[in-house]
Every structure is written in C-alpha cells, then in structure tokens.
Amino acid sequence: MNDIVAEVLQGSVRAMARLITLVENEDPRALRIMGTIYPHTGNAHVLGITGSPGTGKSTLTDKITAILREREQTVGVIAIDPSSPFTGGALLGDRIRMQRSAGDAAVFIRSMATRGNLGGLARTTADVVKIMDAFGKDWVIVETVGVGQDEVEIAKTADTTVVVLAPGLGDTIQSMKAGVMEIADLYVVNKADRSGADELLNEVNVRVEQDAQIRKAPWKPPVVKTIALENQGTDSLVEAIDKHRSFLRQSGKLRRNRREKTRQETLALLRDEISRNVLEKVLGNGRFDALIDEIVAHKKDPYTSVQEIVSTIFPEE
Amino acid sequence: MTAKKRIKVIMAKPGLDGHDRGAKLLARVFAEAGMEVVYTGLRQTPEMIVDAALQEDADVVGLSSLSGVHNYFFPRVVELLKEKGLGDVLVVGGGIIPEEDIAGLRKAGVAGIFGPGTRTDDIIKFIENHTSRS
Numbered sequence: 001m002n003d004i005v006a007e008v009l010q011g012s013v014r015a016m017a018r019l020i021t022l023v024e025n026e027d028p029r030a031l032r033i034m035g036t037i038y039p040h041t042g043n044a045h046v047l048g049i050t051g052s053p054g055t056g057k058s059t060l061t062d063k064i065t066a067i068l069r070e071r072e073q074t075v076g077v078i079a080i081d082p083s084s085p086f087t088g089g090a091l092l093g094d095r096i097r098m099q100r101s102a103g104d105a106a107v108f109i110r111s112m113a114t115r116g117n118l119g120g121l122a123r124t125t126a127d128v129v130k131i132m133d134a135f136g137k138d139w140v141i142v143e144t145v146g147v148g149q150d151e152v153e154i155a156k157t158a159d160t161t162v163v164v165l166a167p168g169l170g171d172t173i174q175s176m177k178a179g180v181m182e183i184a185d186l187y188v189v190n191k192a193d194r195s196g197a198d199e200l201l202n203e204v205n206v207r208v209e210q211d212a213q214i215r216k217a218p219w220k221p222p223v224v225k226t227i228a229l230e231n232q233g234t235d236s237l238v239e240a241i242d243k244h245r246s247f248l249r250q251s252g253k254l255r256r257n258r259r260e261k262t263r264q265e266t267l268a269l270l271r272d273e274i275s276r277n278v279l280e281k282v283l284g285n286g287r288f289d290a291l292i293d294e295i296v297a298h299k300k301d302p303y304t305s306v307q308e309i310v311s312t313i314f315p316e317e
Numbered sequence: 318m319t320a321k322k323r324i325k326v327i328m329a330k331p332g333l334d335g336h337d338r339g340a341k342l343l344a345r346v347f348a349e350a351g352m353e354v355v356y357t358g359l360r361q362t363p364e365m366i367v368d369a370a371l372q373e374d375a376d377v378v379g380l381s382s383l384s385g386v387h388n389y390f391f392p393r394v395v396e397l398l399k400e401k402g403l404g405d406v407l408v409v410g411g412g413i414i415p416e417e418d419i420a421g422l423r424k425a426g427v428a429g430i431f432g433p434g435t436r437t438d439d440i441i442k443f444i445e446n447h448t449s450r451s
Contacts, residue, residue: 013371013372014371014401014402014403017371017372017373017374018374020374021325021374025322083353084348084349087348087349087350087351088323088351089323089347089348089349089350089351089352089353089354090348090353090354091344091345091348091354091356092353092354092355092356093355093356095355095356095357095369095373096356096357096358099358099365102364102365102368102369103362103364103365103368108372109369109372110372110373111353111355111373113323113353
C-alpha cells in the first residue's frame with residue numbers, strides 16, 4: 001500500500017485517482033495511508049465555493065481554474081453532489097460545466113457524492129483535499145453541494161470560503177440569517193445581468209456593514225459582482241481571493257486557522273477511534289442483545305446501563 | 318450508506334450529435350440503481366471521456382451515439398483506456414447501432430451494446446455482473 005502513496009507523490013494521476021477511491025470507500029487501509037500522506041500536505045491553498053443550487057458554483061469554479069492556469073498554477077477540483085437518501089446512488093453533474101479544463105494535465109477534477117453526509121461535503125472530502133495537496137496541486141478548489149442555510153462544513157476545510165449568491169432567491173431577511181452567510185471570506189453576486197442583482201448586491205453590502213459594526217474583524221469580506229458564463233468579473237474575483245490569501249499569510253491567521261482545523265480533525269479522528277473500539281468490545285461479547293431485552297422489559301434502564309458499560313471498559317484508576 | 322463501494326459510471330456522448338435524452342435517462346436509471354454517475358454531457362472527444370474515467374477512477378464508461386459515429390468513437394475510447402492503463406474499465410454503448418456493426422464493436426472491446434427497446438433492468442444487470450468492484 002505504501003507503493004500507491006509513493007506513486008502519488010511521484011505524480012501518477014492514476015495512483016491518485018485510485019487512492020481517492022480507497023479513502024472515499026473508507027477502506028480499512030485508509031487511515032494508515034493518510035498517515036503517510038500527511039507529512040506532504042500543507043502547501044496548497046484550499047478554496048471553498050459554496051452557495052444555493054443553481055447559483056453558478058461549477059461555472060465559477062471552471063473560470064477561476066482557467067485564470068489560475070494562465071498563471072501556471074496547478075489545480076485540483078473536488079465537486080460534490082448529493083447522494084440519494086433512498087437508493088444511495090448519485091448523479092454527479094458538475095463536471096459538465098468544467099469542460100474548459102478537459103485535456104489539461106495540470107487540472108485534476110474529481111466528483112464526489114455526499115454518501116449521506118449532511119454538512120455540504122462528503123465525510124472524506126477533507127482527506128481527498130490532502131491527497132491532492134500532497135500530489136502537489138498549488139490550489140485545491142472544493143465545490144460544495146448546493147446548500148441551504150445550515151451547511152457550513154466547508155469553512156472547516158477551506159482556507160478561503162466564497163459564498164455564491166444569485167438574484168431571485170429571497171429577500172433581505174434571507175441575507176440577515178445565520179449559517180452560510182456567516183462563513184464567507186468573500187461574497188459573489190453571480191448572474192449579475194439578471195433583474196434583482198443590484199438589490200441583492202446592496203443587501204449583501206448592508207449585511208457586511210452590519211457585521212463590521214457588530215464585531216471588529218481584521219478582514220471585511222468583499223462583495224464581487226460576476227456574470228460567470230460571460231467571464232465578467234471573474235478576474236476581480238480571483239484578485240479578491242489573492243488579497244484574502246495574502247491577508248491570511250501576513251496576519252498569521254492562516255497558521256491559527258490551520259491549527260484550529262488540525263485540532264478539530266484530530267478530535268474527530270479520536271472520537272471515531274474511541275467509538276469504534278468501544279462498540280467492537282460492547283457488540284463483540286454478545287451480551288448487548290440480552291441487555292436490550294432487560295431494558296425493554298424495564299428491568300434495567302438505558303441511562304445507567306450505558307454508564308456501567310463505559311466504566312467496565314475504562315475502569316477508573 | 319457510508320463506506321460502501323459503489324459502481325462509478327461515466328456517461329458520455331462522443332461526437333457531435335445533440336440528442337442526449339437517452340443518455341440523460343440512463344444516467345438517472347443508473348443513479349436510481351445505486352450507482353454514482355458522472356454525466357459529462359454532449360460533444361465529448363474520446364480523450365475527454367478517457368480523462369474523466371481516469372480522474373474519476375470509473376468502473377464503467379457508458380457511451381451513447383445516435384449519429385452513426387460509433388464505429389470510430391467506441392473502439393477509440395477502448396483503445397485510449399488501454400493506453401492509459403485503464404483496460405479493466407467496462408465499456409458499454411447504446412443508441413442507434415445497426416445489427417451488423419455489433420460484432421465488430423464487441424471485438425474491439427465494447428463489452429455490451431444496447432439498442433433501442435432494451436429493458437433498463439437488463440443493462441443494470443449487465444453492468445453489475447461485469448464489474449468486479451461492486
């Protein structure tokens with residue numbers, strides 16, 4: 001298995017694609033593989049693109065990629081679409097808007113299905129980011145599923161989060177709400193040629209001003225107007241992304257943010273590991289179903305039972 | 318639903334014909350059957366299709382052609398897949414394929430050819446039976 005990691009580090013696209021599948025399938029070997037990948041990560045700038053369905057995330061991703069390629073930067077793209085909660089299948093349709101990059105060996109596009117994860121990403125997206133980073137991509141762009149209001153996981157994965165909005169999807173109150181509107185390092189008002197675009201731009205600017213009054217922050221999210229299909233405003237967007245990237249580096253915020261992300265990721269891994277271990281022990285000895293019978297018969301209660309189980313596995317010293 | 322291997326399909330229309338109702342329907346049919354389907358859309362070159370298969374680590378490439386270009390495009394996709402070390406990817410095709418072309422396409426490495434009127438269940442079964450990773 002270390003061979004595949006070596007191949008990825010040497011630049012084999014095939015090996016990277018295979019490795020991503022292993023990680024995506026949560027193969028038992030994945031943890032060890034990610035352990036060997038980890039030392040090679042931390043160089044890519046991770047750009048998150050999020051927003052409601054149909055706001056133009058994929059098209060913007062395509063245009064941003066093209067601009068980065070003009071600068072001879074290499075780009076990995078992860079495009080996420082939802083899995084069906086009923087069949088588990090998925091129709092992954094983002095790639096269709098990313099045709100400009102087709103045939104460019106310096107661009108690697110991977111579609112991912114959410115596989116039941118609800119935060120706007122797949123469970124393993126952060127690991128796939130690391131694989132592309134280790135492979136040597138200068139930029140990794142993560143396009144989330146079309147989000148509603150509450151899917152903010154991207155902010156934990158990306159260095160720079162772009163929230164894409166389009167006119168016609170709601171009134172002022174929408175832009176005042178919590179959730180997605182709170183995670184933007186940059187706002188994009190896309191489809192700016194449609195009616196309602198100026199009103200939306202104004203609303204978002206008002207929100208940004210309100211935020212600045214409510215709490216002092218060293219970074220004020222810019223609001224960029226684009227018509228992605230016609231490539232209008234996309235240069236300004238990438239300039240704004242550059243500015244945020246410089247801000248992160250110069251202010252030390254990049255280091256602080258990544259430390260916090262590392263802390264959260266490590267905690268999550270620890271939680272997974274503990275629950276896997278504990279559940280293996282609890283479910284492995286065959287007494288669990290007997291316990292459930294007793295609880296159903298009201299001879300025991302679930303609250304005390306759980307405490308008892310945990311204290312036998314982790315006896316107090 | 319997590320941690321389960323799923324069949325990954327690239328659904329593509331090579332060549333210049335602009336009719337993708339069949340391809341889109343099948344993309345949905347495969348997704349409903351629990352597969353993860355990357356729909357790449359119209360006017361794909363064999364190179365684009367194979368690039369997508371490579372990056373997506375696809376198990377299956379589904380090709381649809383209604384304009385009579387299948388005898389060039391389908392074998393070309395198979396050939397390019399082999400060149401890239403993706404010889405284990407299952408290639409299936411559909412659309413308007415004359416009876417007399419089928420044997421040649423099979424010989425060229427297109428594992429399954431499905432013309433109009435094929436039951437979608439049969440295509441799903443064919444794919445499930447011919448992919449090792451399902």
